[in-house]
Amino acid sequence: MLDLTPNALVAMLVVLAMLVVASITQWRLRSRLSPEAHLELKQRINSWWIMVAVVFTALMIGQTASLIFFAILSFIALREIFSILPVRISDRRLILALYLMVPLQYYWIAKDWYGMFIVFIPVYLFLLIPFGLLILGETKGFIRAVGSYQWAIMTTVFAISHVAYLLMLPADQNASGGGVGLVLYLVFLTQFNDVAQYIWGKKFGERKIVPTISPNKTWAGFLGGVATTTLLGGLLAPWLTPMSFWQGLAAGLLIGCAGFVGDLTISAVKRDLRIKDTSQLIPGHGGILDRIDSLMYTAPLFFHFLFYTSY
Missing domain, CATH: 1.10.246 (Serum Albumin; Chain A, Domain 1)
Structure with a gap:
């Protein structure tokens, strides 16, 4: 079993609490949304419950289980x-x-x-x-x-x-979060960045960045999402990683920008192939590629940023 630090365990509980809030919100919105929109929202949240449960279970079982999980994900x-x-x-x-x-x-x-x-x-x-x-x-x-x-x-x-x-990576150099804390930091910020850019774009987005590739991508969404992710990266860094607040800001900025590029790249691939989703494996989300498109770009960049600044 991986050595879960108190901070990493609290981070997991916070994610679960966020899912509870999302589920309650979805239930309260059932009368305000169209049946189709409510069904899609429900599917998305239910899929998040399953994805989070699988990831957290693998991390809690141990290192071998986690490696097998990520290998299956890659496959x-x-x-x-x-x-x-x-x-x-x-x-x-x-x-x-x-x-x-x-x-x-x-x-x-x-x-x-x-x-x-x-x-x-x-x-x-x-x-x-x-x-x-x-x-x-x-x-x-x-x-x-x-x-x-x-x-x-x-x-x-x-x-x-x-x-x-x-x-x-050496756990003794990250006493606050351990290896699990690093994974949680990266994955949470990557997924949060997608949500933040979507919300900022919906609220304030008018000027589109590349409408021929992704009509929903706006400058307001990009800048607002990156700024939010940057700030959150700084706040979470001392809690889950060996990085300082200022290093966390740089990591958050890197994750925000790289996540945007990853999302946009897979959107371009789908446009080229004239498909909406890469598969229907995850209800409400599409395929695995639709869900990890940002992570494919944030993971190596964050890893090497962390490796050369903190290890």
Whole structure:
């Protein structure tokens, strides 16, 4: 079992309290919303209960369970990408091999082998994926296939695996929150940033940033959400991380901006492929990619910011 610090445990209870408030609010709004809008809101909140329960259970069971959970998350996300990309029939053997790289990447984390963790996908697989396609002998669509597969495994496996590696950082250097506190800090701020940008955009948003990609993204939403996330990052940093208030402000700013880019990037992918959601796995949310699009960008950036400033 992971060593849950009092601060990390309180953070979990706060998240659960927020879900209780959301559930009560949804119940009270049932007569004010249309049946369709109320059903979507109910589905979203119910899905959040399930997602939070699964994540918290994995974190509380222990390090191995947490690594397995994040490995499964990466596997499902990678599968979603391959299910929406125009994959060539000749590439199926290579795609199968890429699925097998998921447990290997998390094996480096379990062994706390940082050197291999940090170069395995961005260096070795980056070079081997084109070679694997060459062996298959299909040249039509070669460049698109190489770029698609490299980007897919970088975002869904390499990027997300940084969340899991937070649990391996020396716990004695973060007495306030431990590894669980670092994960909670990153994941909570990333998801909170999405909500904050949505609320600010709904309240004050008029000028759209990139209407051809995401019509709901406005300058007011972006700036308001990032400012809120930055402030919250500073306030939570001394409580859950080894960072100071001022370092937390920088981390919050980084998470706010990176989360926006991640969300917008997956929106562009869906626009290109002319789909609304990456799947229907999570009622009210869409697919795993729809839910972790921001995390794919915030995780590696926050990890290295924390690594080089606090460890």
